[in-house]
Amino acid sequence: MSDLFVTLKEKLKGKGVTIVFPEGTDERILGAVDRLAQEELVKPILVGNKDEIIAKAANLKLSLSGIDIYDPKTYEAIDELVASFVERRKGKATEESAREILQDENYFGTMLVHTEKAQGLVSGAAHSTADTVRPALQIIKTKPGVSKTSGVFIMVREEEKYVFADCAINISPSSQDLAEIAIESAKTGELFGIEPRVAMLSFSTKGSAKSPETEKVVEAVQVAKEIAPDLTLDGEFQFDAAFVPSVAEKKAPGSVIKGDANVFVFPSLEAGNIGYKIAQRLGNFEAIGPILQGLNKPVNDLSRGCNEEDVYKLALITAAQTL
Numbered sequence: 265m266s267d268l269f270v271t272l273k274e275k276l277k278g279k280g281v282t283i284v285f286p287e288g289t290d291e292r293i294l295g296a297v298d299r300l301a302q303e304e305l306v307k308p309i310l311v312g313n314k315d316e317i318i319a320k321a322a323n324l325k326l327s328l329s330g331i332d333i334y335d336p337k338t339y340e341a342i343d344e345l346v347a348s349f350v351e352r353r354k355g356k357a358t359e360e361s362a363r364e365i366l367q368d369e370n371y372f373g374t375m376l377v378h379t380e381k382a383q384g385l386v387s388g389a390a391h392s393t394a395d396t397v398r399p400a401l402q403i404i405k406t407k408p409g410v411s412k413t414s415g416v417f418i419m420v421r422e423e424e425k426y427v428f429a430d431c432a433i434n435i436s437p438s439s440q441d442l443a444e445i446a447i448e449s450a451k452t453g454e455l456f457g458i459e460p461r462v463a464m465l466s467f468s469t470k471g472s473a474k475s476p477e478t479e480k481v482v483e484a485v486q487v488a489k490e491i492a493p494d495l496t497l498d499g500e501f502q503f504d505a506a507f508v509p510s511v512a513e514k515k516a517p518g519s520v521i522k523g524d525a526n527v528f529v530f531p532s533l534e535a536g537n538i539g540y541k542i543a544q545r546l547g548n549f550e551a552i553g554p555i556l557q558g559l560n561k562p563v564n565d566l567s568r569g570c571n572e573e574d575v576y577k578l579a580l581i582t583a584a585q586t587l
Contacts, residue, residue, distance in 0.1 A: 272580045276305045281583040284382040286369035288312030290389045296575035298326040306583045311369045336372040345375045374399040384582040388566035400563040414445045415554035417540045427453045427527040431536035432554035442484035446529045447492045448557040453527050463506035463525035464499025469515040
């Protein structure tokens with residue numbers, strides 16, 4: 265396990281951060297949650313049929329000690345969740361429809377976070393990204409000043425750590441979106457001990473090419489600097505000008521980014537997704553994520569191909585986002 269997670273575990277030990285796992289009957293979830301509880305890194309809540317969860321845990325020889333299990337069908341405070349859901353949806357749900365919706369484990373778990381019975385949520389081992397993210401967008405919503413959630417990867421190789429964004433959510437972000445993504449990505453970087461130096465990427469460096477695509481990034485740089493004037497950020501850059509000091513000196517003399525960027529904001533999801541996979545496969549970087557950012561409270565989405573270790577790590581990240 266990388267030093268990044270060793271540091272996170274030190275931060276979380278004994279903090280009692282409560283994380284809800286809507287897929288309580290999934291064996292990968294059960295294994296990770298049992299480990300997290302035994303190590304006192306988080307206080308897990310499993311959602312699902314209690315008898316089924318206990319039976320599966322017994323087959324796996326897991327104790328589930330210190331782990332709460334909530335079944336939407338028998339949850340004692342369901343009336344409170346229903347009332348809160350109706351209020352949050354503001355005319356888009358009746359009490360009857362809310363009761364039906366909250367039988368869905370992801371909606372139920374998200375409402376536990378909204379009503380502060382849990383501090384974060386991890387799902388997606390057996391659900392699509394849409395099934396995980398939609399309840400969060402409807403109920404938890406984005407932070408003030410943030411119009412869209414976005415997804416980053418922390419790219420780790422030995423002592424090297426970088427943030428790549430947005431690699432998961434926004435297909436064609438606007439200039440305003442890119443500015444918000446840059447600012448939120450810098451905050452995410454700080455969470456992992458990265459002192460952010462943000463590069464807004466393009467196929468142009470400081471006006472070397474002109475097109476609507478490059479102008480979008482130029483405008484994003486201006487917007488980000490207006491919103492967060494103290495953030496070390498610049499662009500537009502080709503990747504080499506953002507990362508290689510000798511190239512930066514030639515292509516972007518005078519920039520605050522001198523080939524030493526560590527937070528890279530890609531101009532589109534297409535570019536970001538390709539970029540992180542190249543670093544992962546050709547550069548042998550570990551890609552940690554996607555980590556969702558911009559929500560009022562942390563919600564993170566697992567891949568359906570995840571293993572127990574992936575669940576464990578994403579739970580640590582989600583808990584760290586609450587600190």
